[in-house]
Amino acid sequence: MSLDEPIYARGKELSEQVNPGMEEALAARYDALVPGLSRMVVEVPYGTFYARGVVDEKTRLLATVAALTAQGGQTKPQLKVNIASARAVGASREEVCEIIYQMTLYGGFPAMINGLNAAIEVFEAEDD
Template sequence: MSTYETGKALSEQVNPGMEDALRARYGHLVPTLAEGVVDWAYGRHYADETLPLRERYIATIAALTAQGTIPQLKVNIGGARKAGLSREEIAAVIWQMALYGGMPAAINGLNAALEVFAAEDAA
């Protein structure tokens, strides 16, 4: 199986429709972006079994919280839930980033998590 095929299967598991959404939004600007994200991010990184998927999501949530990249954080919180992280674990990772990304970044991250959890409850 190619890294693209591996990435496609994994991305559909944790973030269904992501490739189509990326293609619809950015395809006219960067035609290879959607396939590249699936191949590189999911097929080569998230699928690498050196670090379990749960732990990869912990690292991703921490980094995105510290960077303050809320839209991507929300997407990855959703993926983390599908990879088995509890709401409390996600909140703890975000809160830990108050030490490294600052209190505003952690509060913004917690607010993003609350939005994801509310959407989850509504579904």
């Protein structure tokens, strides 16, 4: 991916790599309420930020897992999506758990426990 590539195209390519079908799922659920929301999610976080190419997808997704963990339990749905995405680009279970564990320092023990619970759910789904 190149920064010269249109933002939507960059975002669509990456979002399909790490979270196939995300845009369509968002469109089906939210676009009637907020028209264009699904495209905006592809363009802004994926096309503008995640696909910059300065750091690899695994590093970027582990950073996202860290941030969502530190924010606490209200981010569980997004945390699970990003843990699964990190796994899709090569993050090991141990790396994911270590990043979540380190967030004890920034989000506290409850945030870390909530993050580990989200990771367990993702890992259990992988095993099914």
